[in-house]
Amino acid sequence: MQGTVDGFSYGLVTPLVAYLMACLGGALGLRCTTRSMLVAGRWRAGWLTLGAAAIGSGIWTMHFVAMMGFRVQQTPVHYDKPMTFASLAVAIVMVGIGIFIVGYRGATGTALFTGGTITGLGVASMHYLGMASMRLNGKLEYNTVTVAASVIIAVVAATTALWAAGQVRGFLWSVGASLVMGLAVSGMHYMGMAALSVHLHGAASTPDGESPAALLAPMMIGPLAFLLLVGIVVMFDPLVIMGKPSAWNSTERRPGVPAHTTATHLGRHPESRSRVPHQHSRRSRSRTPQNW
Numbered sequence: 001m002q003g004t005v006d007g008f009s010y011g012l013v014t015p016l017v018a019y020l021m022a023c024l025g026g027a028l029g030l031r032c033t034t035r036s037m038l039v040a041g042r043w044r045a046g047w048l049t050l051g052a053a054a055i056g057s058g059i060w061t062m063h064f065v066a067m068m069g070f071r072v073q074q075t076p077v078h079y080d081k082p083m084t085f086a087s088l089a090v091a092i093v094m095v096g097i098g099i100f101i102v103g104y105r106g107a108t109g110t111a112l113f114t115g116g117t118i119t120g121l122g123v124a125s126m127h128y129l130g131m132a133s134m135r136l137n138g139k140l141e142y143n144t145v146t147v148a149a150s151v152i153i154a155v156v157a158a159t160t161a162l163w164a165a166g167q168v169r170g171f172l173w174s175v176g177a178s179l180v181m182g183l184a185v186s187g188m189h190y191m192g193m194a195a196l197s198v199h200l201h202g203a204a205s206t207p208d209g210e211s212p213a214a215l216l217a218p219m220m221i222g223p224l225a226f227l228l229l230v231g232i233v234v235m236f237d238p239l240v241i242m243g244k245p246s247a248w249n250s251t252e253r254r255p256g257v258p259a260h261t262t263a264t265h266l267g268r269h270p271e272s273r274s275r276v277p278h279q280h281s282r283r284s285r286s287r288t289p290q291n292w
Contacts, residue, residue, distance in 0.1 A: 025058010094122020107166020116159025157184030
């Protein structure tokens with residue numbers, strides 16, 4: 001027996017909030033990734049890790065906010081918590097692999113294609129692993145063509161987002177990129193949901209137990225708190241907001257300059273500037289006729 005699936009039991013509330021979560025995670029992750037391209041060493045790895053965790057958490061939160069509006073009318077839906085959090089780990093790890101590839105090799109050519117593909121597959125894996133965490137009196141079935149379309153959307157969205165992260169530009173540029181990324185990720189989610197059908201075991205029954213919102217909301221506290229923390233880090237780093245090379249400090253490097261070359265080598269240290277006039281005057285005195 002086929003179950004009656006309703007993915008919009010709260011109307012447009014859950015799709016809109018889910019979209020905002022995807023945009024938030026994307027915006028924070030893209031700014032962190034852009035910031036990583038202006039530094040070297042452990043700082044770069046740290047910013048890339050933070051960006052991967054932000055994007056993964058944002059996509060995961062988007063998915064389960066959208067799932068708050070998902071119901072099968074004839075049976076209650078529950079969630080396996082270990083598998084639910086495993087989907088979060090998959091999202092962060094695979095997004096991280098893609099981001100590290102682009103962060104260290106650049107957002108062009110093979111590196112961009114490879115990183116975007118891995119990141120997109122991570123987004124799709126998170127979605128379908130999250131769907132597999134559902135427990136109900138039935139079996140989930142998917143339309144293969146629609147699933148393939150959702151995976152393609154995820155890969156294209158991820159590749160576009162990583163390309164945008166590689167463009168070291170201002171805050172408004174990243175906002176626009178995150179809005180597009182949020183739209184693509186949300187579109188991938190609902191495309192995947194459109195591929196779903198539920199085959200019930202036995203006769204239909206009246207759903208009982210807690211609502212999906214009551215089941216899922218407590219599990220989102222941690223990822224939401226993390227996104228808030230990342231937002232605070234971004235807000236207190238002026239370079240992340242402005243994206244201007246003129247703000248680079250001694251721990252950062254300019255494109256085209258070797259990673260080991262810092263601002264101390266690119267410009268004079270304040271103390272060295274104070275010594276320059278003295279050195280110059282001494283050199284000039286040594287050339288006077290009295291000393292020849």
